Amino acid sequence: MTKPPIALWFRYGPRVHAELMHALPLLIEALQERYTVHYYCMKCPSKHDAELPPGLVVHELPLSVDRQNHRDKMLKTLLWTALLPWMALHARFKGMRMVYMDETIPLAGWFARLFYGRRFCMTVADIFVDIYLKAPGTRWLASIIRRL
Numbered sequence: 466m467t468k469p470p471i472a473l474w475f476r477y478g479p480r481v482h483a484e485l486m487h488a489l490p491l492l493i494e495a496l497q498e499r500y501t502v503h504y505y506c507m508k509c510p511s512k513h514d515a516e517l518p519p520g521l522v523v524h525e526l527p528l529s530v531d532r533q534n535h536r537d538k539m540l541k542t543l544l545w546t547a548l549l550p551w552m553a554l555h556a557r558f559k560g561m562r563m564v565y566m567d568e569t570i571p572l573a574g575w576f577a578r579l580f581y582g583r584r585f586c587m588t589v590a591d592i593f594v595d596i597y598l599k600a601p602g603t604r605w606l607a608s609i610i611r612r613l
Contacts, residue, residue, distance in 0.1 A: 470522075471500045472556045474566040474577075476545050477532065478506045479523060483515035486567065494518045503561065505552050507541060524555075546573055553580030571610045 508529035530541040563584040
């Protein structure tokens with residue numbers, strides 16, 4: 466019997482994700498008991514040797530990101546956000562039962578929900594609009610982004 470597919474989204478590859486979230490391999494393993502897990506990410510080199518569960522289906526976007534380079538990281542984050550509608554539609558047409566995004570990029574959840582649908586959840590933490598949009602002339606934009 467074929468297991469239904471679900472998707473995990475994170476900007477960086479699964480090994481980098483495992484560096485930042487040590488429980489990721491165990492989470493994927495637990496999910497694989499009932500689902501085929503698809504992981505959407507950009508290419509990102511990692512020095513971490515996390516053992517990823519076999520059977521994880523990785524969809525790497527045609528972008529690579531250097532997390533040590535602030536400019537590259539910011540540019541690729543904008544591109545990642547721009548690609549969310551494509552990832553959402555891809556996941557929808559591939560029949561993903563649900564999507565979990567472990568990101569708190571401004572507007573990312575709104576884009577994903579708009580293009581993927583209701584069976585979408587995400588990590589909610591600092592979305593950084595208060596950090597990057599703190600000038601008096603940009604506070605109104607930060608307020609709108611937070612509400613979306």
